[in-house]
Each structure stands twice: as C-alpha cells, then as structure tokens.
Amino acid sequence: MKLYAYLSFLILAGCVSSFPYIPEKQQLDSSRLPAPNVTALIPNLGSCTDSDDKSIRIDSSSPLTVLVHGCNGSAGRFRSLAQLYAFHGQQAVCYSYDDRDSLVHSADKLAKAVNALSDVTNNQSISIIGHSMGGLIARKAVEENNKKFNILSNKNLELITISAPLSGIEASKQCGIKPLHWLSVGIVPGICWIITGDNWYEITSSSNFIRYPEPLIPAVQRYLKIVTDEKNTCRREAKDGSCIESDHVFNLAEQYHTRIDNYPNITNVEVDAGHVGIVGNKDIIPRKLISILQEHDMLSPTPPERRVALERLLVDLC
Secondary structure, eight states, rough: OOEEEEEEEEHTTTTOOOSSSOOOOOOOTTTTTTOOEEOOOOEEOOOSSOSSSSOEEETTTSSSEEEOOOOOOOGGHHHHHHHHHTTTTTTEEEEEOOSSSHHHHHHHHHHHHHHHHHHHHTOOOOOEEEHHHHHHHHHHHHHTOOSOOOOOOOSEEEEEEEEEOOTOOOGGGGGGGGHHHTTTTTHHHHHHHHGGGGTTTSSSSTSSSHHOOOOOOEEEEEEEEEEETTTTTTEETTTTTTTEEEEEEEEEHHOOOOHHOOTTTTEEEEEETTTTTTTTOSOHHHHHHHEEEEEEEHSSOOGGGGHHHHHHHHHOOO
C-alpha cells in the first residue's frame, strides 16, 4: 500500500488538525446548575475542561450527561457543549480515553465509569453522548454482551451518537484485508498500528466490532443517532470566504448500519453539517446540534427571556 493512502486515512479519521489545540482549563460557569452535594473521583470521568483537578461535583438527585469525545480529543474540546448544558441547568461530565487504545477496552472503561456514576447519583437518568470515534465507544459500552456493565445499576439510560462511523472507516479498508497482512509480511498491520494504535483493525468494515453489533442493554430507553451529511462543509475559512480546511470526514454510508438502524428504540436524524461543525469549536457555533437535542427533549428548551443571554454565550464560546 502506498504511503499517501495511509496519510489520507489518518486525515480522514479526524486525528489531524491543521492548527494546535489550546487546553481549556477555565472552569465552567455553574451558576445555573443545581447545588452539588456529591464530590467524586471516578476513573476517566471529570469536568469538561483540561484542568488538573479530575474530581466531579454534582447534584446526586438530578439527571446528567456524559460526553465522549472523538479521536485526538480531550475533555476540554467539549467544554463549549458542557457550558451549553450548564446554561440550561443541566449537568454534564466528560469521559476521557486514549484514542490509540482498543475500542473494546475504552468501551469497558466507559461502562465501568457510568456504573460508578450511577452508584453516586441514586440511579438518576444518565445520557451518554459520543461524537465520531466516541460514538463507537459509547455504543459498545451499552451493548448486551458487555459484561462490564451492570444492567441493574440504572434503569434509565439514553444513548446519542453523532457523526459516528458505525459501518467502519472507509479509508481504513485496506487495513482490513487479511491477505495483505500476509503478503506484506506484517508491514501493512504495522503501518496501520503506527497510525491509529490498538484499534487499527476494529475500525475497519471487516472487523467483528463493526460487522456484528449486539442489541443494547434494556436500560437504554432511547437511542438518538445523528448522521451528518458532510459534503461541501468547511471547518475553517479564509478572510475572503474560501475554505482552508474541509470538514468532510465520514460519508453517509459510513454512518448508517443496517443492524443498528433496526434497533427498536432508535431515531435517526440526518442533518447537513460538518464533522466538527456539528459539535462546535472555536470557530463554529453548534446551532444545529442544539436544535436537534432540544427537539428530542435531550436538552431543555431555552426560555424566551434567556434567548439573548444564550446568543451572548454562543458568541463568547467562539
């Protein structure tokens, strides 16, 4: 396989950014959140910032949301989304993982974290939102065959995946062709591992991880799957309006999956939006995502008297 194909794969997987990420260590504005009555240290969970303080402070009697970032992400990359939840009086925490780990391993750790969170929240409703690779991990964490998840620990879970390549990453297709593994005397698997780490085969359409998704555990009451049509989208523009960086990472076929789309409690929502643009960043306000989450009662509606304040917040977050 030619080197440029692997570099294309790396870029398409969303693991490369053309500009450096500045850590978000500033704490969220929690003035509209319920007063916390529990402080907990749960492995891999923390406030949605890059702060060194990994403790979470929550009201154990209120529902909350767990945000799972995508490849090359961190808790701080979801700070803006967590602040939008806080603005609407809803708690959010972030799950962090090494995006070079096996997806199964990361899903197991997420399941353990949600179990521990359930134990300290009196089994309140928990929503899990996974973006991109984080969507693969979130889905796997709540499958019936995941023995790490105590299905009795919470009776009201919601799953939301956004721009997740549930049918595998097309650009990694050659990594999944086993004859190439032998013919290349191990060179192909080695290069694939160098690029993405221990999940190099799991993300291909040939893997059992992708081909054979299991039913979700009974605790999952709803599954909202947000599919992004990323054609002709732009992540970053020049001053003259020309596109410097495309926001097209996964096509529609990569995000639909026949077995998953036949889950009894799933709702598919397809939207014209970029891969990063849907969740927002320093340059893009995630208006479409806010609208979808509110339409499906996963984010509280914005009271009319708070709409001006919301607009100010959205501007400040960018």
